[in-house]
Amino acid sequence: MNLAIKHEMKKITLLFSLFITVLAFAQVNWMTMEQAVAAQKITPKKIIIDFYADWCAPCKIMDKNTFNNPVIAKYLNEDYYPVKFNAEGKENINLFGRTFGNPGYKEGKHKNSLHDLTKYMNVNAIPSIVFLDEKSNPITILQGALTAKELEPYIPFIANDAYKKIDTREKWENYQKKFKSSIKD
Numbered sequence: 349m350n351l352a353i354k355h356e357m358k359k360i361t362l363l364f365s366l367f368i369t370v371l372a373f374a375q376v377n378w379m380t381m382e383q384a385v386a387a388q389k390i391t392p393k394k395i396i397i398d399f400y401a402d403w404c405a406p407c408k409i410m411d412k413n414t415f416n417n418p419v420i421a422k423y424l425n426e427d428y429y430p431v432k433f434n435a436e437g438k439e440n441i442n443l444f445g446r447t448f449g450n451p452g453y454k455e456g457k458h459k460n461s462l463h464d465l466t467k468y469m470n471v472n473a474i475p476s477i478v479f480l481d482e483k484s485n486p487i488t489i490l491q492g493a494l495t496a497k498e499l500e501p502y503i504p505f506i507a508n509d510a511y512k513k514i515d516t517r518e519k520w521e522n523y524q525k526k527f528k529s530s531i532k533d
Contacts, residue, residue: 376421381397395484398410406474406492434463436453437450438463449463477490477494
């Protein structure tokens with residue numbers, strides 16, 4: 349009887365450990381822009397920036413369903429320095445030898461002016477995702493809300509530099525047809 353209880357306790361402990369591991373991978377380890385650029389200098393990786401706004405309902409849906417998808421979170425944590433950036437925030441950021449701020453920011457306002465970094469990255473729609481290379485140079489921007497399944501093909505495509513080989517719409521469509529999703533419906 350004692351042996352059976354020990355065996356059951358081992359099973360419960362193993363299941364709990366697996367559950368915690370899955371939960372840990374289902375969360376993106378977001379960084380600030382400054383942290384990501386500093387990390388790139390030590391270990392070069394691409395940066396992915398999620399531009400959001402507090403009032404943006406599609407941004408909240410992406411947080412819940414897209415970025416919390418275990419497959420997406422794992423990709424982002426392993427292959428990128430993921431940054432979440434408030435496109436209308438008020439903080440000053442020192443990057444690329446200059447200071448970016450939001451001089452038009454008004455406390456308590458529902459929608460605010462765009463932050464200078466948001467404009468610098470050519471983001472004019474929220475939500476938007478910007479991919480930067482290992483030297484913080486822009487690669488591409490994805491505008492609008494994306495599901496995990498819609499975002500997934502872009503992540504390895506950019507992380508593995510496959511985008512450098514795609515120069516026609518036909519090649520991109522072929523890539524998409526061949527892409528095998530790891531996300532279960």
